[in-house]
Amino acid sequence: MRTIFLFSFFLILTVSIRASIIQVSGNVSGTWNADTVQVIDDILIPNNQILTINPGVKVIFDGYYFFNISGQIQANGLANDSISFFVSDTTGLYNLETNEGSWAGFWFEQISPNNDSSTFEFCKFNYGKAVSTDSVYWYGGAVRINKSDRIRFSNCSFSNNIAYKNGGAIYCRDSDIKIEHCMFLDNAGGTSIEWGYGGAVCLEYSNAIVCRNYFAKNSSTGTGGGLSFEYSDPDIEANIFYNNFSAIGGGLCCIRSKAGKAVVNNLFDHNGSTFFGGALAFLEAHTLFTNNTVVNNSSIYGGGFHINAGANPIIKNCIIWNNTISSEEGPQVCVYDVYSAPEFYYNNIEGGFEDFTGSGVGNGLIIYDNNIDLDPQFVGTGDFPFSPHGDSPSVNTGTPDTTGLLLPHTDLAGQLRIQEDQIDMGCYENQGNSGIQSGTINKLELSVSPNPITDHSIINLNILEQTELEFTITDSQGKEIVRIPMQDYSQGKHQISLPIIKLNSGLYFLKALEKNSNRIKVSKLMAH
Known part of the structure; x- marks a missing residue:
């Protein structure tokens, strides 16, 4: 006792x-x-x-x-x-x-x-x-x-x-x-x-490692809504830049820096800038930029890229697609000055070189080799919607020789970076049989509120036709966090209480899987 x-x-x-x-x-x-x-x-x-x-x-x-x-x-x-x-x-x-x-x-x-x-x-x-x-x-x-x-x-x-x-x-x-x-x-x-400079992170004279982070809704009045680096040689690997905003380089701005390391395996999606480079800006920078996906960004000049001030980035194995502008200058790429000499190898760029704009386009300094202009055929659903389908023209069409690209062993999804004989373009390697389903459930509307999620968040369903569904929540790397077992749902609106789980801050995915089919519906979740 x-x-x-x-x-x-x-x-x-x-x-x-x-x-x-x-x-x-x-x-x-x-x-x-x-x-x-x-x-x-x-x-x-x-x-x-x-x-x-x-x-x-x-x-x-x-x-x-x-x-x-x-x-x-x-x-x-x-x-x-x-x-x-x-x-x-x-x-x-x-x-x-x-x-x-x-x-x-x-x-x-x-x-x-x-x-x-x-x-x-x-x-x-x-x-x-x-x-x-x-x-x-x-x-x-x-x-x-x-x-x-x-x-x-x-x-x-x-x-x-x-x-x-x-x-x-x-x-x-x-x-x-x-x-x-x-x-x-x-x-x-x-x-x-x-x-x-740098709405979230600013690096100066620093060789930092910035790996597998999520930058969202950050902003700056100058350069790099998500991240800006100057006189630096950082390792920028496998980050997601989503919906960041700046005057120049909505997601990332590289300034007065030389390549020793690489900007590799990153996704730039829905970023924007007031003036130049909806996703990225290279200003007097000689950056190695490999296997990135740059999609759905917007600006006045250069919806995807803005290259200026004698910049000479080396851009390989990237997908640059569906970026937009509000002017007549370069939806995907704007080479603004006559002194810049960017190099493009084995990329999939919408509109091709003919759609590049800016004073530097006719300077004879730009290298443009083995690039394509074909629909990248993204999966469009699942945890990694910008992963390419198996029959995508971006699969197995990257540079045959990856020597010197400083590639990590895995892509943004954590899959092996080279799964077949030749590397794919973009931040995702084709997933093959790794579990990404094709097709979406058209008879289901899916959302979560409130989002970012709390202990009181609700899954909102609007089902147009009776079906059986199973729900899972995964993290940004595809690891399953929780599963809601398969259940029959009648036509109409339903609400399901989200399981009370403690999540680290970051991006998550709620996935609805329909029984006896490969169709899914995905909704993004945020946790603070």
């Missing part, structure tokens, strides 16, 4: 400590295990000191306070128990003339190499703002990194962070960091006075 009593006492004590609230200011280190940590002034992890933040901790800033790091931080949450950083009152967040409604973000400034790596896993960064009368504070709404390597963000989300100038969520200068499996949503950089 005494042993049971002592165990119960310690269990109650542990729960009590975990549910507590602590206040912090000044120098911090050790371990945070409280339910809530209130930041009541600027805080600092001193050099050679370590702060560990346990899963589930909520770090709430009571005002515009900085989280300075001179030592090391380990903020490692779990998929179902994340760590959150946010401000207690967001009133005035979007007024860039004040610091109201926000916290000041993390600052890594010339971290000594004596400190070990800092890591953030399954963390949420919300409502950070970089503003001041002093321009040094205009960079990185949630995180500013300067001359500090060995920093990694994994499975994190960055939402509603803003900067007066560059890097709405993350600004990185002269630092080699890693950003992987993260979501960037509704971040913004720049004002009408100060052009912003």
